Amino acid sequence: MVELDFERRIERLFMDAPELADAGPFAERVERRLDAGWTARRWLIGAAGVVGGVIGASQLMMSDIFQRVEAAGDSARLLTNSVSHVTSGADWVATVSSGGGVVWIAAGLAVVMMGFVLTRVIGEI
């Protein structure tokens, strides 16, 4: 019992730690390190997003997407011709699908979308 009392007393003594004079500055140092880590993390995620976007866009450009779009355009024209007697409403397919301009527009939209998503992700984190 005496043993236990003494152990409790020691525990209390350990808990009664005096407040150090520089408690405030110490906390500020820890917060600065937290902020620095946070900023570094944001930059890292941002840089990774930009690199990923550039790689994605370049992959899109480097692939045979132009040929595929051209082929899709041809197919659309063929389809349009086939169904033109049914409806003239399908003409827009050929208009939109033909040409490489649409690829650039799509790539631009993809990059904008990626930037938007990245901003949201950083905001959420």
Next chain:
Amino acid sequence: MPGERYSKFASQHDVELCALAAIGERRAFGELVRRHGSAVRGVLRRMGAQAAEADDVAQDAFLTAFERIAEFRGEGTFAAWVKKIAARLYLRRLQRDRKLGALTAEAVEDEADTRPADADAAIDLEEALKVLSAVERLCVTMCFGAGLSHSEAAEALNLPLGTVKSHVKRGLEKLRTRLAPEDGAVLEGRRGNG
């Protein structure tokens, strides 16, 4: 203003601040550091760390705690949780600097100065801890200051459980002689004044 920035957290309980920190509120965590920083640094100093070293380890411990705040379930106090982290980090640092082996292998002096202190020095735990050997001090502080169990301390120190228990027992004996005067009342009386 910093004062305004922190005032909204000042009235909140540790558990609430932990919940805020878990969703990334760094200022709430800063309030926790403000509240418990001295206690964590104090434990490290009592383990034998120099002031600057204790501050470094305590900072690392709080950063680790922030990273792992989701693991804190509120079963014990936040301060106790961070103290455990800090104690383990300090031991890891000693291991890295190859000091831990020397400390734990150090011969324990049975005839250390265990004379009862006078009344003025009776409550000074810091002074009393100085009569313990380094390894006794480590063991006692880890178990009574950082709240580790004997088993956890043994594992952290890489010592057999029985050895840790012996160090704790011997350390407590020395502290008892040093801290408790014959009448046993001085300690309580002085604490009441603090």
